[in-house]
Amino acid sequence: MHLGFATLEAGMTQAKNTVNILVKNVFIISVGIITYLIYGFNAMYPGDFNGFFAFGSPVTMADYGGEIDITYGGTGLAMTAWTDFIFQAMFAATAATIVSGAVAERVKLGSFMIFAAVLVMFVYPITGSWQWGEGFLDAMGFYDFAGSSLVHGFGGFAALACVIVLGPRAGKYLAGGKIRPILGHSMPLATIGVFLLWLGWFGFNGGSVLSADPGEVSYVFVTTGVAAAAGALAALFVSWFVVKKPDLTMALNGILAGLVGITAGADAVTLYGSLLIGVISGVIVVFSILFFDKIKIDDPVGAISVHGVCGIWGTLAVAIFAKEGVEVSFVTQLIGTLAICAFAFVAAFIIFTILKVTIGVRVSAEEEIQGLDIGEHGQEAYPRFSLQPSNYQDSSD
Amino acid sequence: MHLGFATLEAGMTQAKNTVNILVKNVFIISVGIITYLIYGFNAMYPGDFNGFFAFGSPVTMADYGGEIDITYGGTGLAMTAWTDFIFQAMFAATAATIVSGAVAERVKLGSFMIFAAVLVMFVYPITGSWQWGEGFLDAMGFYDFAGSSLVHGFGGFAALACVIVLGPRAGKYLAGGKIRPILGHSMPLATIGVFLLWLGWFGFNGGSVLSADPGEVSYVFVTTGVAAAAGALAALFVSWFVVKKPDLTMALNGILAGLVGITAGADAVTLYGSLLIGVISGVIVVFSILFFDKIKIDDPVGAISVHGVCGIWGTLAVAIFAKEGVEVSFVTQLIGTLAICAFAFVAAFIIFTILKVTIGVRVSAEEEIQGLDIGEHGQEAYPRFSLQPSNYQDSSD
Amino acid sequence: MHLGFATLEAGMTQAKNTVNILVKNVFIISVGIITYLIYGFNAMYPGDFNGFFAFGSPVTMADYGGEIDITYGGTGLAMTAWTDFIFQAMFAATAATIVSGAVAERVKLGSFMIFAAVLVMFVYPITGSWQWGEGFLDAMGFYDFAGSSLVHGFGGFAALACVIVLGPRAGKYLAGGKIRPILGHSMPLATIGVFLLWLGWFGFNGGSVLSADPGEVSYVFVTTGVAAAAGALAALFVSWFVVKKPDLTMALNGILAGLVGITAGADAVTLYGSLLIGVISGVIVVFSILFFDKIKIDDPVGAISVHGVCGIWGTLAVAIFAKEGVEVSFVTQLIGTLAICAFAFVAAFIIFTILKVTIGVRVSAEEEIQGLDIGEHGQEAYPRFSLQPSNYQDSSD
Amino acid sequence: MKLVKAIIKPFKLEEVKEALSEIGVEGMTVTEVKGFGRQKGHTEIYRGSEYTVDFLPKVMVDVAVTDDLVAKTVDAIKGAAKTGKIGDGKIFVIPIDEAVRIRTDETGDGAI
Amino acid sequence: MKLVKAIIKPFKLEEVKEALSEIGVEGMTVTEVKGFGRQKGHTEIYRGSEYTVDFLPKVMVDVAVTDDLVAKTVDAIKGAAKTGKIGDGKIFVIPIDEAVRIRTDETGDGAI
Amino acid sequence: MKLVKAIIKPFKLEEVKEALSEIGVEGMTVTEVKGFGRQKGHTEIYRGSEYTVDFLPKVMVDVAVTDDLVAKTVDAIKGAAKTGKIGDGKIFVIPIDEAVRIRTDETGDGAI
């Protein structure tokens, strides 16, 4: 999963920042697992929990014992606590990874690391517990199968807050309202990333069934696959129509948009519901990306649109396309998704602003021009023309 | 799986056509799933079916209901219709993807999209239903475990038809019979693609057991792994011997050839049968690639040889290497594979010719020289030397 | 798995040797499966076995028959012999792949192929049988869950022997003790490799439970994930501290170090034991890499440190961090790991030395400068500037 | 005619191009190069070993101009490429004996 | 001696090389460059924003020749590189004071 | 002033750079090029078809020097780049009319 994010993000940005992006992603997944272990998991799941805010403690061996008896989110649990832990840790790290893409190419490594650790450790478990920890959203009947709001909406709006605090990349928005695109350096990398994410999503959504009921799991596979495919086609054709040429990056964002859109209701919507959710996600994401660019929110990979905007859409869509027998209220969904996204936005805004006024969140203008790879890591991603003797081919006889 | 095809195809072709190839692959997998949903799946499986041609209808929720009672291909079905759907949709998309590789670097995007959609939606389900829809091949006792003929032979011969209609890439075949090779631009990409396909194949073949019998599944894993390994070694050594140097691209094609070869009989051949199938596939594929190049069939990735020729070989091999207790007739296999491949060839030839005389199937000579990425997408795969200020590293203090 | 090794190794070395590395990896995985089939598997598992040396025979169909009754390594086997075969073949190939990374950029292709085949076929099954074939280590109570010693320690020390015989790459160690680093050519490739390995490791360690007990498997997932994450963070911060900049390649090695470290005890250590094992592995690996560079052992990818040193550490760690109910003796672990590593070292040293004095193990100095891709394969990995007409974009109207 | 060969910092290329357009220079040819000079590069560490990146990325701009435009061209480049920091680069003026426009066979000043 | 510096369309390189071989020119050095001139580039759209690709891929061929061969060399390149469409490129002839063949220490015309 | 343009084997660059430093030459500009000459390239086979790699990787070093340093510069490069095997490369000396240091506006010999 994180391989997917890492390669997508690297492909969609400039070669001079690639090492930085890879380090950030290695860091996030690692710190996500560790902080989740020592604090987050037990913060998110019930216990001494007041329904709104959570306090955590380290996971202990006592939590282990084969089948576990915690019942959460209304779903009887047919998997062990350990599977759940690794799953939830990945979800938590995903939320932080989403932010990483949006702030790429200008954020200070150290500050981002602190931000990501705090977000995963303290903030994510709070909104998580609202639903998965038997909190107030769960009590209201909010439905979010695998995290359209709790993971993606959360990450997308945290990303929005950070981008507002951080500002756009130098040279992106020119005087006179002109936008100068900053091209991603490797389309194959970006495509590999998205395909891997698609694959990973089968795992996320399939696994979120939290049981091995083959009927459930396979239905979720189908809705997930259909929504992603529909999102890809919709975004491809919309971009073809709107910008005249079929834009690969838009099609890739469309796949992700469809996936994010179906995540809330993968098991709860009708088959053709999943098709429509995908199509609408694909349309939304293109216009959303254009819109954010217009209002000078500089998001190199489109994370705010893909995860934030489509996360909200996907949460609402459960109520619209619910299959027979599933009772989901549109109003509850709306309240839930807005609560989560707003909380993520505000929390991220506060944390990132504090970092900004204390240690700073942005690299120097010089470093931004030079690239963060040299500036922060002293390492180039593709040191091919390094002019050292042995880096050369010679064909002398 | 499609990630594998996308990266292999991108790696084996020129950098100037990479975006085009990636878009085509995103499109094919997406359109495969969607058309299969609204028409193909119900065309392929029995119902009102005359045994030769199929008419489809959209998959509906009524098709859902836990375990399904359709029995097809002689195998009692122990998986849900949904799993089967996603599986078959991938197979269908695979057939179209095979064509994509063979026509790369010169085919018009729009025309190919139409072709792929028609192929997946209308043509593939026809041959599919001959076997998996209780059609006449099934009745004859034809054996094709996971599609050596039905998927790969089909795709390979459709590809052959298209290449004949389309013609070779400009500059490939020089006056005087000289062949000027057009080198793939990234061997790591091509290798990543093949390894991912190998992995995916475990899924395809393993999954095609259509049950979770661990004995069956694990035996299929072994035959699949052994055939792929044998194909790789055979192709590597044959190319070493024939062209004097161990050719990586031939070894990669050898892996795929072994995989295609074992696909028809992965559960039905003996252990050392799988070894021999792999070895022979690896030998065949090298000579087949050389042969098609000699007769000026320009197939940049070797798809016709890998999927078409080895698909036929694999189908026949079931009869040759059948393990005890499996009754498969060589004649039936021959009839079956030829019927499928011939049908695919003719259908593809007709459709592609219609497209050629109407909207055209080939980009202009200018666009071919310039690259399809700029011509069709206005996007470069690696825009590194784009000479925009921020694309530069500068090391001023 | 091997995709991971192939891309990691390719990314960490120079572009001019990439094709060579890819060919080696395709070869190793293939020959691993085949030799294991015709000799190794039946050498490793009990039968006519004297407890110290093993003689093998081809796997036959007779070995097939659903559930198998061999009990090995103290674990009752709940999987079929076929699953086990494919698993063990991968392990065997992994051991040879480890060597491949360490000798990259200067080893002769043919000699390495012979070496790898001999290692996988004859040497690996001997140490393997000591434990998994009910040999003397098994009798002593040695514990090595998924091969910290048997796979990684073995591979790492075989690699060390080969590097000593082979010598460093030209130009790496300058007069006066200065070290001139030879930079890897693609950090994204290296990162893709490590993430894929991480993923594969879940499979290796999870699969090594040799049963589908969800409690066991999921616990192993958690310890594996935690150790890898801890290794990454430890190596990242240690490298930040020691060499002043956060070094991506060290973080990547840290992930692998954590994985190798946890492999021996993934099911047997406590939760926080896995955390500490990971942290310590991450620290060890950085200093080990610096140390081997100082003593002029030139290991381009850090394989000796990652697999050899951390393999020993991981084996010992089982005794240190054993969870309640698990009885593992430190002394037994020490004896076991040293026996295995020493045997691997000596055997590899002898075989490689024989190859050196007979057919030679090192390419000519000229070829090393020019790159092995041209020298051994006549093929470039990225033939972009090949100056053939059609390799060019032209934008004439 | 002269060939004005300017080695500049890469991120200044856009500005140099605009400055040349303003004085009516319509053509130029650009090469990615690596420069070595007083600006001393940086020392980096890879897996524990130090190394120096001596050669810094620069861009070389070749502009052929008629004799009367040489001074203006040099000034335009100087003005646009200057940051005042070490490593700004050099301009060399080299004589051209003859110029040809391939498309039209024009020669001399008209070919530029 | 002169250095004949030709900037041509990349896909014409093979033909230029052959034309030079025919008149007996045995050596040349080729550089990938980007050109800016009357041929105006193309406007593309990336994620909704327009941008112009001003600099088009060209190839620069440097050929050192003896004085008597200059005219023939220029003609050979002109003939092979011409498509008649805008952007065909330029040829500049630059004086060389001295030439050395590194391998043999030969200088002057013999070094070329 | 002269522009000394040397085309050398890539793996000799480091030695050439050091040889130039020793004689006090402080600046140079390096370009990756492909060379075609007597050293004839190699024939390779890709998927069964032969092709010739005609153009071999070379490095072009441009060094601007004052007139009095030309001979020493040429000798330094010659000494460092020579292997005695075919393909060692060429050195061309080209006149420079004027040189400018962008940072300081210095011109003439002082600019180099």
Ligand SMILES: Nc1ncnc2c1ncn2[C@@H]1O[C@H](COP(=O)(O)OP(=O)(O)O)[C@@H](O)[C@H]1O
């Ligand atoms: N003698 C020279 N010959 C050719 N190129 C030179 C020479 N001196 C400097 N350069 C080029 O000019 C660039 C800048 O020179 P440098 O000495 O670093 O700074 P400055 O231009 O401020 O004096 C170098 O990177 C190199 O590309």
Ligand SMILES: Nc1ncnc2c1ncn2[C@@H]1O[C@H](COP(=O)(O)OP(=O)(O)O)[C@@H](O)[C@H]1O
């Ligand atoms: N004044 C110049 N100095 C250097 N190079 C030039 C100059 N003018 C044109 N060129 C080069 O020649 C190429 C072709 O020139 P252009 O004006 O586009 O077409 P044409 O050659 O048909 O006049 C340009 O892309 C550029 O590389």
Ligand SMILES: Nc1ncnc2c1ncn2[C@@H]1O[C@H](COP(=O)(O)OP(=O)(O)O)[C@@H](O)[C@H]1O
């Ligand atoms: N006439 C020439 N003009 C420009 N460059 C040349 C010329 N002749 C040779 N070169 C360059 O010098 C390199 C070496 O020349 P070559 O003839 O192969 O060997 P040698 O230098 O030993 O005579 C060539 O690869 C090419 O880059």
